[in-house]
Amino acid sequence: MEKKANSNENKEVExxxxxxxxxxxxxxxNSKLVKTYIRWKNNPRxxxxxxxxxxxxVEEQKKGIEETGEGLRDHISLDxxxxxxxxxxxxxxxxxxxxxxxxxxxxxQIGEPDYWNKDIGTEATKLLIEYAFNELNLNKLHGGFxxxxxxxxxxxxxxxxxxxGVRRDAIYVDGRYVDNKIYLLMKxxxxxxxxx
Amino acid sequence: MNDSKKDNNPTFLEGNLINLCxxxxxNANLYTKWSNDxxxxxxxxxxxxxxxxxxxxxxxxKEERVKKEIAFEIWxxxxxxxxxxxxxxxxxxxxxxxxxxxxxxxxxxxGQDIGPETSRLLIDYGFEELNFHKIYIRIFSPNKxxxxxxxxxxxxxxxxxxxxxxxDGDFVDELRFAIFKKNWLNSKK
Numbered sequence: 001m002e003k004k005a006n007s008n009e010n011k012e013v014e015x016x017x018x019x020x021x022x023x024x025x026x027x028x029x030n031s032k033l034v035k036t037y038i039r040w041k042n043n044p045r046x047x048x049x050x051x052x053x054x055x056x057x058v059e060e061q062k063k064g065i066e067e068t069g070e071g072l073r074d075h076i077s078l079d080x081x082x083x084x085x086x087x088x089x090x091x092x093x094x095x096x097x098x099x100x101x102x103x104x105x106x107x108x109q110i111g112e113p114d115y116w117n118k119d120i121g122t123e124a125t126k127l128l129i130e131y132a133f134n135e136l137n138l139n140k141l142h143g144g145f146x147x148x149x150x151x152x153x154x155x156x157x158x159x160x161x162x163x164x165g166v167r168r169d170a171i172y173v174d175g176r177y178v179d180n181k182i183y184l185l186m187k188x189x190x191x192x193x194x195x196x
Numbered sequence: 197m198n199d200s201k202k203d204n205n206p207t208f209l210e211g212n213l214i215n216l217c218x219x220x221x222x223n224a225n226l227y228t229k230w231s232n233d234x235x236x237x238x239x240x241x242x243x244x245x246x247x248x249x250x251x252x253x254x255x256x257x258k259e260e261r262v263k264k265e266i267a268f269e270i271w272x273x274x275x276x277x278x279x280x281x282x283x284x285x286x287x288x289x290x291x292x293x294x295x296x297x298x299x300x301x302x303x304x305x306x307g308q309d310i311g312p313e314t315s316r317l318l319i320d321y322g323f324e325e326l327n328f329h330k331i332y333i334r335i336f337s338p339n340k341x342x343x344x345x346x347x348x349x350x351x352x353x354x355x356x357x358x359x360x361x362x363x364d365g366d367f368v369d370e371l372r373f374a375i376f377k378k379n380w381l382n383s384k385k
Contacts, residue, residue: 016225028250029245029247076244076245134364135362
């Protein structure tokens, strides 16, 4: 049986919004939430397409939060908080940020399956895009999704990502190789789209 | 929601509306809220999310022998609670100068003359206790409110760093304002 959050989980934890949206806020990670993070990361349904093929421990998650280090980082991860229920339900990130060439990889994981298919991914992605272009001054964003991961690449298409190509048999999921759809969003196109 | 107790937060610099108190790790949740808040962080250039774990680390005793930064809590005297942070960063002890910063984290306290009062307390402290020669501030051109405050306090415009920061989708100018010890002490006479 899938392990669900008990109703008191994280009742005492505050979100500290970094980016404010309509139904969700994006908040910094918090070492008080590591138990929640590992519940998401280890859940077979959740990790299927996010390629967490190794078990995730509390210690590893803690280390990940502590290891922010000096200087400019190449990875920015934010928790998605569902405002109405006042709780974290997933994570969204810019990874492999290349400050010289102005691009980053985007990834999203809604860790609580109860919140799937509620258009939360779309709102979170839009907030992240706005941040990446308007605050970080990046020029383009990448995303890669297994061809079976329809809900994720649909979100990408909905917000304006264009398919750049397909990496054939690039991901091994559930006993077989599947294609990876590669998506791209240019800042220029995003700004034009916003004007329309 | 604020359980800060005045007893464990001694006053370091005393003002009228506010006092400046040492940072208090027990208020790390407030500092985290302020530094991440989109409305607050816009002109203080926090463009990277700051976790409460990092904020706590910032509050911990530093190993450095000479301080590069001195930070305070802005304590509202009447309401008896912290409402922001302020201090000096980029302190250069050889050239006797430093960057002054003020951040009112609780927006309901904006426009109540707390920024100018905080700045004046810090300027007195910088010149009379720390022996600074010059104190400067960096303001981004769209931040009209801070420009008014700077001039009100007596800062003089020094120069413009053109298109120095990327804010809200545009490169904007950074304006530098400074105040010197001799002028400050004279103006107080």
